[in-house]
Amino acid sequence: MAKAFEDVRIVDFTQVLCGPMATAQMALLGADVIKIEIPEIGDQMRMLSARDIWAETRCGPGFMGVNYGKRSLSLDLKAPEAKEIVGRLVKGANAIAENFKPGVLNRLGFSYDWAKSIQPDIVYIAISGFGQEGPLSGAGAYDGAIQAMSGMMSATGTPETGPLRVGFPVADMTTGFNAAFALASALYRQKATGEGQYLDLAMTDSLLSLQNYSVSRFTVAGDEPELLGNNSPTFQGTSSVFPTKDGFLNISVFTDKMALRLCDAIGHPEWKEERRWNSAEGRTEDFDEIQRILSETLSQKTTAEWLPIMEAEGVPVAPVNTLEEAVYSEQVTQRNFLLEMPAPTGIDQTVKLPGTSFIASEDSPGTDRSPPRVGEHTDEILAEIGYTDGEIAGFHDKGVV
Template identity: 35%
Template sequence: MSETDPMPRVGMKPFSGIKILDLTHALAGPFATQLLADLGADVVKLENPNHQDFSRSIPPFAGDHSHYFLAINHGKRSIAADLRTENGRRLAFELAAKADVLIENFRPGAVDRMGLGHEAVSAVNPALIHCSISGFGQEGDGSKRPAYDIVIQAMSGFMSVTGEHDGAPLRSGVSIGDMVAGLYAVQAISAALYEREKTGQGAALDVSMFDALASMLSYYVTLAQVSGRSPQPNGSRHATIVPLGSYRASDGFIVVAATTDAFWRNLTKAIDREDLLSDRRFVDLASRQEHREELAKILEETFLQRSVADWTESLDKHDVPNGPVLDILSLIDNPVAVERQLFRPVETTVGDVMVTRYPVIDRSIGLPEERRDTAPALGENRADVIRDWLGREPAVEEGTT
């Protein structure tokens, strides 16, 4: 290979060689570091052997692995150290001094008390990117509040627009407050690594679950101000686009998204109701918004008459955006998911379990090679991590007492 030839690219691994010291637990932090591991980073998960990540204990289990822990910790390495002891803190500090990124989601102030705060570590590692995920940020009165996903969903306004019309506010089925914060953490870390290439300087990133989920409300924020009313929950319907939602067919549910007048015309053909085109209540989006309940009743009665498969065939024929409502087991076997290799197997003592892959494909390379690295047992990579990161042999008692 000549000096001008590009480096060969095997899979989408832009963070290969990047060291991530992972002090996270539960979901938001581990989800972020899982994505970083998927992108090629060497993620070393450091846990207290006496107070390990509680997600290791959440049933059901695949052999020795909690389903929950397996989902967001595969492909990482594990080291155990009690950060309440001098030996444990010393080892953690040594690792932080060699890391590119330190990420944690303790309560604000906890890592400072451990001696692993941004100021302490950046004094010896000025290029370190220190990322903290918390409920309400690292400073201010809100930072003192304990936070879980449901609290963030409630206080961010997210639950106020989630649920059935005139029903109680509902929590999203997935812990979206945690996961959105994890996504923003990865985005911020990626940007900080890029900036570091230009300046050589690290960063102190403050990722608030509250801020992250509130930012996802986007057009709901402007809608509330322009209309003068806070949007209300509408089930699967859209706040402003009509018709868009789920409908019960004879054997299941199907969603339809007639987002434009062209798709609306196509929909009337697909359901054999072209008479609706001349109905003044539905002639344009503003009219359909005003008469959304009347239109919903018509569509609900219509979709009940045929099966999901029949409607899918008709809607596809007339180019109407639609899809069946799949359960999770159906999703894993769905032809689109299989074709795109959306899930990959990891090994457990009782057989393979499918996990999600990083969901972006670099088409210049193709799909990444199948990876089967499982989640690590507590502390199983201690010796290798100390050798690889610190360049020495581990002491017998190091970090464990």
């Protein structure tokens, strides 16, 4: 059976992270994603954190993780010939994706109205930091700035550290998934109604949406998030991250029943009679003392020693894994989260890259198409949209592609 978007073509103007993340998800589900890049240079993400062979081939790891399954067409969008080339791509395409600053693609001549005049049912998604309208619409957007302005940073950290950013580009990644969902929704509607539409997606809205729980508590009850660090919003001393002899454990104990089980697990059943352990009020009032006791107690054994003890008593517990421990854990490995595929053309090895977060009973997401080199599929794509070998050679001579 065909994958969900196997008959879908997406003309992809996006670069860096959030946009490419969205179109990569669509590629994993079968879409033919044509990535338009600056000749020779390509997506600026190609060289970020790239070194050795990855720098030589302009295929850095960060780029590869959000660009597998795509074909690359190098094209100078300012060249006079670009309008006709993109027009031919749009004719018969299902969607266009872009994440330039608002207005940039319009000024280059590739607006939604222009695309709709060529392909009336086109879906056009414009991804930006703050949206296409409003006082900040023209502002540049970087992940850290979006974390700061969305309120997320104000709830991350401790009173001692002050606000902290999340340790990975959460604004970009969340926006990418939201954009993929928006595209999938619009493509479903397109198939049902024969109509296209314009999608305006903002990174700030994505992070506010991700904070649904906190936003709802604020808008309904006026509760402003606090800097809790690793502690639980329940403000109970039994819910936090605690040191072990060789690492850390996250313990999530916030009910009386859980707390009594924790007392048994750490070898102090007599504490079950004490208010500071057997009541939520006590666990809150004696927060600091409970944290001190648990830190001292848990540091007497290794993480591996504590896990079976806690699990046997039914205490909600998890090791604080390194990324390596998480990625190569038995659980994640069994679910085939990492996709193994050939490295980009010219590199004789395979690479493992992150896939999607779900498994389908039929036609699970995946691709065997390597992340593309800059312009790797230019001639192939131009031939598909009707250009002759001579015309293609002429584009190369002029630096159009």
